[in-house]
Amino acid sequence: MESKKSFMPVSDRNLKIVKGQGNYVWDDTGKKYLDCVAGIAVCNTGHCHPVITEAICRQAQRLIHTSNLYYPSNQEEFAQKLVELSGIDLGNVFMCNSGAEANEAALKLARLKTGRKEYVSFKNAFHGRISTPLSATYKPEIREPFSDFGPKCTFVDYGDLDGLKKAVTEDVAAVIVEGVQGEAGILPAPCGFYEGIREICDDKGALMICDEIQTGFGRTGEWFYYQKTSVLPDIVSMAKAIASGLPMGAIVARKDLFFAKGEHGSTFSGGPLVCAAGLATAEVLSDLIPEVCEKSELFGNLLSGKNPRICGLMIGLDVDGSNTDVRDECMKRGLLVNATGKHTIRLLPPLTIEKKEIETACRIINGVIDEASD
Ligand SMILES: Cc1ncc(COP(=O)(O)O)c(C=O)c1O
Structure with a gap:
């Protein structure tokens, strides 16, 4: 029988996630990703919070x-x-x-x-x-x-x-x-x-x-x-x-x-x-909610060169060219972001994200966007 995926192809995906803990997920090869998608604004408490x-x-x-x-x-x-x-x-x-x-x-x-x-x-x-x-x-x-x-x-x-x-x-x-x-x-x-x-x-x-x-x-x-x-x-x-x-x-x-x-x-x-x-x-x-404003400002400062639209921990950036290329390159570098619309990269990190992780996410995004426009 021809090999065929049984789940209907309703979305475009190229990563199998097998584990999540806090602000990170792991794929089936053991690679770790900082998750700035959070299940599309679902995992506000991070993955598998002990409480x-x-x-x-x-x-x-x-x-x-x-x-x-x-x-x-x-x-x-x-x-x-x-x-x-x-x-x-x-x-x-x-x-x-x-x-x-x-x-x-x-x-x-x-x-x-x-x-x-x-x-x-x-x-x-x-x-x-x-x-x-x-x-x-x-x-x-x-x-x-x-x-x-x-x-x-x-x-x-x-x-x-x-x-x-x-x-x-x-x-x-x-x-x-x-x-x-x-x-x-x-x-x-x-x-x-x-x-x-x-x-x-x-x-x-x-x-x-x-x-x-x-x-x-x-x-x-x-x-x-x-x-x-x-x-x-x-x-x-x-x-x-x-x-x-x-x-x-x-x-x-x-x-x-x-x-x-x-x-x-x-x-x-x-x-x-x-x-x-x-x-x-x-x-x-x-x-966690009282910390959102400060975390939002940090994202705003670190992404300021990319004209982000920000409200709390909802962050949108328009990119030149393909947003799915930017998303995929971020993924290669260990960061999950979402591509929405034709040109937008969307970040919806868990509210548990730490300052150092925000710095890492922004460093990867700035690097990928800068290299794409070189
Ligand atoms: C603003 C808004 N309303 C409604 C929905 C639909 O929610 P669900 O996918 O759980 O049916 C979504 C999902 O993304 C949403 O963002």
């Missing part, structure tokens, strides 16, 4: 799954922790299994509570890849409140409040926004943008959904990006770093916004194992 692995192992020996027909013992504790971290007074939590599912929950909730069907998003935004499972679900009471699948979404230039004002009509249930457009190459929101969105949403009766899937859990120096602004969202969606690598997502919604029995659900959501990992993650991150 987190201990919490996961302890929980795995006790109980792994119950379904939501029962109360998992630690689910309410983690839900209360997320409400506290979000700053949304008396907020309501729904837990799920990924970022796309968190946004699905946020957008469904907005449709349900406003009775409107449309959304507004921004050009270059990324909010996930699921679309249609609900349209193929038969039970009318689950499907019909959301029928008319493929709700209209209008895309406005990121930062354009005049355009947004025109786009948010009386048919719009919600505006969904990222504080830093990560997949687009690290494009931080302009000053005053969030305040402007909040005002427009309030005027027009639309909800403001902050997608904190990439920016959350300390990535920008606060638990959530919007905490750098003066606004609170109606709904915040989160995932990625929430449970240090176990698949999990969640939303926290304003106290009057919640799904009633049967309006939403998921078999695995908020199970005991992910909640144990989430609680341990929150504990570890609370000591």
Whole structure:
């Protein structure tokens, strides 16, 4: 039989990682890499942090799954922790299994509570890849409140409040926004943008959904990006770093916004194992978040010749020529960075990264970019 890879070729990859510890990973030949990708902003606590692995192992020996027909013992504790971290007074939590599912929950909730069907998003935004499972679900009471699948979404230039004002009509249930457009190459929101969105949403009766899937859990120096602004969202969606690598997502919604029995659900959501990992993650991150600003400044200083775009530990650099060549050369020199878009190198290091490691990463990146432009 012809030899063939069985996993679908959905991404371009050329490294087999077999071990991770702290800020490093190892490939199958034993080569060590400083990891400035961190599982795409998932491993904010580094790889296999002892507090987190201990919490996961302890929980795995006790109980792994119950379904939501029962109360998992630690689910309410983690839900209360997320409400506290979000700053949304008396907020309501729904837990799920990924970022796309968190946004699905946020957008469904907005449709349900406003009775409107449309959304507004921004050009270059990324909010996930699921679309249609609900349209193929038969039970009318689950499907019909959301029928008319493929709700209209209008895309406005990121930062354009005049355009947004025109786009948010009386048919719009919600505006969904990222504080830093990560997949687009690290494009931080302009000053005053969030305040402007909040005002427009309030005027027009639309909800403001902050997608904190990439920016959350300390990535920008606060638990959530919007905490750098003066606004609170109606709904915040989160995932990625929430449970240090176990698949999990969640939303926290304003106290009057919640799904009633049967309006939403998921078999695995908020199970005991992910909640144990989430609680341990929150504990570890609370000591790391205060260090993000200083680490961010060091990256900024050391990469200043390359015009970086930086918000906390989200760093984007545009390069001349091929960004995948730069990524691959960094890899050869023992550094993992991510290539996104056509020209951008993206760094999303663990929040545990040390000063010396930041110096090493920047030395390698500066060297590779300088040599490429010689
Ligand atoms: C801002 C943002 N929203 C949503 C998602 C989708 O998350 P997931 O891949 O867990 O479905 C991502 C993933 O990169 C993201 O960066």
